[in-house]
Amino acid sequence: MMLSNMGEKKLIERLRQRLTEAGLRAGVVADMGDDTAALQQPNSDKLLLFTCDMLVEDIHFRRQWPGFTWEKLGWKALAINISDIAAMGGRPTYALISLALSGNTEVDCIDQLYSGLLRCAQEYGVIIIGGDSVGSEQGVVIDVSLLGEVEKDRLIRRSGARPGELIAVTGPLGAAAAGLHILEQGDPSPEKGEELIAALLEPKPRLAEGQALAATNLVTAMMDLSDGLADDLPRLCQESKVGAKILADEIPAHPACQEAGLDGLEYALRGGEDYELLFTFAGDNLSAITSALEKAGFSPPLVVGEILRPEDGIQVHRPDGSTSPLPEGFKHFQSTA
């Protein structure tokens, strides 16, 4: 079977099973089912977080895109990893950068890439300590490995959601996917979708939001929305062994989508790379969570649905009363472009 027929979800499930069968999991608190691995450390009340995310030219970005710069590529490569740490309620610490570049790359481009990496690192308190630079006969590949830490009692995994709890996100959805659409289709013109394109090229990880949520000790499950609600919510449900109901008219489509004449709900449901946090909590705790986010300077949680029993599956309730299964979102191993 070819990878494109299997898809990422099944591949991950398959690899996870093999790694689990291989045994020897001493010290591992979280692994492939979560945004980052979490590891026990001797004599410490903190867990070590460890994650990596790779960006591949012509899959995740194109140098020909209007608005593309090497500086933003550097920012994004680190930012998406910081987002994984944010999703665990943690704090990022040290990063390594692996780069594959063709020999005809201008050194100035690498300088700009590092400017973006360093700008992001300084913004979020990360220390870049080195990496690997290798040749490539084809496109650019940048893989960031990031360490982080979180107090043992603050770690939030994907697996803690329970039926009856609320499902919320930290902000509006769909901007990055709409930006991708504009860059790839040129419709509407990039000038009209500047905010959407910026969301794609220069995502802001919700690090402080994740920490504020973790500090409440009231969030039962959390992850970042890297592949979109329609792909990511099922992952959270699978880890928590629950179902879910999404209310279509509560989904916070990014207002810039509508302004650009795009169907905001579709992008909000199916689009990836928003890097907002998706999280669950008991309804009784809504005001405490609202107040914690507001105290930290952020908007209240945007409630989009409710956790159901596993046998209920994952449903979208539309304003007209109709219910449908959640559509699928972003596909890996197929060109996004």
Next chain:
Amino acid sequence: MMLSNMGEKKLIERLRQRLTEAGLRAGVVADMGDDTAALQQPNSDKLLLFTCDMLVEDIHFRRQWPGFTWEKLGWKALAINISDIAAMGGRPTYALISLALSGNTEVDCIDQLYSGLLRCAQEYGVIIIGGDSVGSEQGVVIDVSLLGEVEKDRLIRRSGARPGELIAVTGPLGAAAAGLHILEQGDPSPEKGEELIAALLEPKPRLAEGQALAATNLVTAMMDLSDGLADDLPRLCQESKVGAKILADEIPAHPACQEAGLDGLEYALRGGEDYELLFTFAGDNLSAITSALEKAGFSPPLVVGEILRPEDGIQVHRPDGSTSPLPEGFKHFQSTA
């Protein structure tokens, strides 16, 4: 300026300077100048080691090579990272695997790749905890991030070599580069160079050797030979701010090179990917180091030269009495093939 004109050494130096200027180096004991980063951990007498190494199709390997298997690719991707931990005197612990694969990759190939990763992990006591799998429109890229640990007083860096000390390696050199030559040129036939090809495709990190050497507390500087003596010794000398003298007739050319009709000395000097350890120590400690290696079941150190003062540069002394500067070795950012 294009990257191919600058070369890896200058690129690393440039990036290092930028990262250092960026400040904020709290807790960093070793970084870009060494095989791995070494980080302080609160309440621990151990340092955290953190490294990554990337393999890119058609730069580091070709699927068309006789003897290539996905299983061996998996082994090698992890093994070269373990070698970096070995070079610090450490013990590897947890690994993440980033994979870029095209959608038409057979799932069976990924299974084999993971078989090789897991075989290597089990052999060297590593736990694979997850990673990232993304699409690629071109070749395969595999980047492994590896954590490890080492007692603070056992860490061996590249920077401790002093004039007058001996330079040694843990085993014969040049086999992997000769294997690469055979695979790329078909001369001699792959059947005649099986041992050399195996050295390239399935390298064995010298983990136990590194630990035995670290336990003596007598080794002043160490690194692994990933790019070959002619490229790697200057790096060690640069970090230690010393010069060096290599005795050509002491360089342990791999005997299989000569058997295959190849110039062993050239491959031993200029060839990469042997993953033997290169290390330095005071001549008075030769017998203690020999006995430590032999007690652990390994060959005595193979002494290849002597550390000189920085102003002496790096020289090769040939049996006829002639002296020449060390030739350059493996070139990054140019296709190896």
